[in-house]
Amino acid sequence: MKLASIVCILIVPATAFAWLAVAESPVAYPEGYRSWTHVKSSTIAPAHKGFETNGGFQHVYANPQAMTGYRTRAFPEGSVIVFDWLEMQQGETSFTEGPRRQIDVMVKDGKRFAATGGWGFQRFMKDSKTELAAAPTPEQCFACHDRLKKDGLVLGSYRP
């Protein structure tokens, strides 16, 4: 019995660790994305429905591979696109940027993400590099992109 207990102690943590690894985001936090190319922006202002929950600025950033994709509409492996959601603050003469709500990340990897059109999706909450959104799940992200797509899962285009 003692030997069995020791074996259990050794096996259980290893199993737990493996489970944690699976639970981690398969999409890595996009380090340095703030210095990537700014693709375009939009805002959800007080005049718009959804302001309470999503009001603010949405900035899109792309790494060099994704910029090739925006030019050719064929996004190469390794393309990463970040959708950066910020709150909005009312200043005297303009709306300014507030705290970060979340970032949504898309990563092109045809093999790893074959089940979702070759793209991995993930939402990281606020400024956290590890806290993931409970919803939308990566599958929900994909389903919506797949429904809205025109010429691919990247819905927007580069604004010169």
Next chain:
Amino acid sequence: MKLASIVCILIVPATAFAWLAVAESPVAYPEGYRSWTHVKSSTIAPAHKGFETNGGFQHVYANPQAMTGYRTRAFPEGSVIVFDWLEMQQGETSFTEGPRRQIDVMVKDGKRFAATGGWGFQRFMKDSKTELAAAPTPEQCFACHDRLKKDGLVLGSYRP
């Protein structure tokens, strides 16, 4: 007389060309600024005064030298900052970017622009690389930056 006419023909165009060169912007059009680092954004929405003339998005971009400046607040020679003004279009769920109104450019060159705090200023109209704004003049730009300054002529800061 004939010889004098020929001399005039030769001299006048040369003089006109020199005058044009002087009239050109001492601040070069910032080629490639759309791939520089996006510093921050603001918007002037319909709720704000000035919407009619200046409504829309304002995006700030910085070249690598200027990014050093944003980190240290000591902007090295060659720093270039672009203030990109776009119109705003009302979409169903958000405001989206419209045509470009103008870009405002600041260039750090302590010798050439010693009279305006070491910075050259220029506004280029719409998408033109040559059409300059009649107003504000570079001197007017400087006067306002000089009046508003807190720790230098660069009024804003980098949003992480």
